Amino acid sequence: MVAALCIAAMPLLWCGAVRAQVTGPLSPVPAPSSVRPASDAPAMSIGLAEAVAIGMRDNRSIRAAFIDRGAQRYALAAAERRFSPRLDLLADVYRSDSGDAAITEASVSGTGSWLLPTGAQIGFVWDRRERLGGSDSTETATLVVTQPLLRGAGVAVNRAPVRIARLGDAINRLALKNSISETISAIIFAYRRLQQAQEQVRLAEIALRRTGMLIDTNRAMIEAGRMAPADIVQSEANYANQEVILFQTRQDLVSAQYALLELLAIDPGINIVAADPIDAEHVPIDIATAVEFARDNRMDLLSQQRTVESAREALRIARNNRLWDLSVVAAATRNGGRDAYLGVLPTRTDGRVGLQLAIPLGDPGPELVQVQADAALRTAELQLDTLDQRVEAQVYEGAQRIETAWRQLQAARRFRELASQAVENERAKLAAGRSSNFQLLSLQDDQRIAEIQELTATIAYLNALTSFDLQIGATLASWKIDWSDK
Numbered sequence: 001m002v003a004a005l006c007i008a009a010m011p012l013l014w015c016g017a018v019r020a021q022v023t024g025p026l027s028p029v030p031a032p033s034s035v036r037p038a039s040d041a042p043a044m045s046i047g048l049a050e051a052v053a054i055g056m057r058d059n060r061s062i063r064a065a066f067i068d069r070g071a072q073r074y075a076l077a078a079a080e081r082r083f084s085p086r087l088d089l090l091a092d093v094y095r096s097d098s099g100d101a102a103i104t105e106a107s108v109s110g111t112g113s114w115l116l117p118t119g120a121q122i123g124f125v126w127d128r129r130e131r132l133g134g135s136d137s138t139e140t141a142t143l144v145v146t147q148p149l150l151r152g153a154g155v156a157v158n159r160a161p162v163r164i165a166r167l168g169d170a171i172n173r174l175a176l177k178n179s180i181s182e183t184i185s186a187i188i189f190a191y192r193r194l195q196q197a198q199e200q201v202r203l204a205e206i207a208l209r210r211t212g213m214l215i216d217t218n219r220a221m222i223e224a225g226r227m228a229p230a231d232i233v234q235s236e237a238n239y240a241n242q243e244v245i246l247f248q249t250r251q252d253l254v255s256a257q258y259a260l261l262e263l264l265a266i267d268p269g270i271n272i273v274a275a276d277p278i279d280a281e282h283v284p285i286d287i288a289t290a291v292e293f294a295r296d297n298r299m300d301l302l303s304q305q306r307t308v309e310s311a312r313e314a315l316r317i318a319r320n321n322r323l324w325d326l327s328v329v330a331a332a333t334r335n336g337g338r339d340a341y342l343g344v345l346p347t348r349t350d351g352r353v354g355l356q357l358a359i360p361l362g363d364p365g366p367e368l369v370q371v372q373a374d375a376a377l378r379t380a381e382l383q384l385d386t387l388d389q390r391v392e393a394q395v396y397e398g399a400q401r402i403e404t405a406w407r408q409l410q411a412a413r414r415f416r417e418l419a420s421q422a423v424e425n426e427r428a429k430l431a432a433g434r435s436s437n438f439q440l441l442s443l444q445d446d447q448r449i450a451e452i453q454e455l456t457a458t459i460a461y462l463n464a465l466t467s468f469d470l471q472i473g474a475t476l477a478s479w480k481i482d483w484s485d486k
Helices: 012-026 048-058 060-083 155-223 229-264 287-297 299-320 365-431 437-472
Strands: 043-046 086-097 102-115 121-131 137-148 271-274 325-339 343-358
Touching (some): 043 048, 048 060, 048 155, 048 229, 060 102, 060 155, 155 229, 155 271, 155 299, 229 437, 287 365
Antiparallel strands (some): 086 102
């Protein structure tokens, strides 16, 4: 294709540039043998408990979740200040020029408000103005107290926004806990994948050595005239196939290392090695206890319960907003000051108290909000019932999956033991000349398959236990992780 571009009408330098452009981008790419993590680098052995601890400390997803949690806690603190007094201050100095005279004035004003849990509103306004260089000044202070009797009245209604904020914060905290549990489970799965990859490499190396030993035996039998030279081809072909399998398992091992290193936020050049042995023991599951534990600890179920409570508070507010606005209003105003000619002006205080009624007519908005809030509550309650039933079904299914995985593991262990015994028996027969090369190779393949099946069944059983912990909300408790969102 490059040669086709280098037509006679084009300069030779241009053709050279085309060649450089085509081959250049690949030149800095390292060969696969130099890609890290390097198998010849010093190994860093790590246990599963240590991996979980490192993940809790350094995993980027967990760290990002805690950063978001800081903003969520501040939002709750802001909502908690609903009944705190508020004050705004304003000060200014300005100069006005009307042509004949220039006047410089200064003013200071303050506005305060305070909402009480009963719904009462206390408002205060203070304003002082003074002419600089003169003796004129005015000062006004006004205090207004409004206590609703219908709409906006009562501790339950006025504390509802705070309760909604607290419920939302509890949901956010459960989401953080769920994120931590899922990340820990992901680390455990990645660690077991590394264990499995390491063991697969070991089994592939053993299988390769077995085939190599068989080739040596075949050659000795050929030299002794007890085997035809053509029969060794089967063993050599099997040896080549075992080499292919070994290369693939080593690549799987590198991929497993990268996956775990990424979750632990560790330098990808580290040659990480899983130090824990692969071992599984039967764990009996009490279904009734597991279901109750899931109802008390599963994050999505607890979050939905708080969503229902929040919907109830929202409906309370919506119903209250449909009431008439009837309030008791009391106000007091105090005026004073000083005049350049009259001196200090007499202080005067005015007060008033009465009832204030506002009746909305023809506005469907409040009723619409109530209908929507009622629908949201009923929907949330249905979702809670559905989720509760789903949780129970998932617990039953998870327990059944664990028991099935254990039975598969037991069967795989028996298969591996019998396959190993069959190979030993067949090897003895071959040495005595009572078996064939093909028969032994077939049994060795069965042995390798049995070993892989046992390994796969063991990892599957351990992963089923980990998944079950996550399903019932027991991941943090199982690993004895005491965490705080602060």
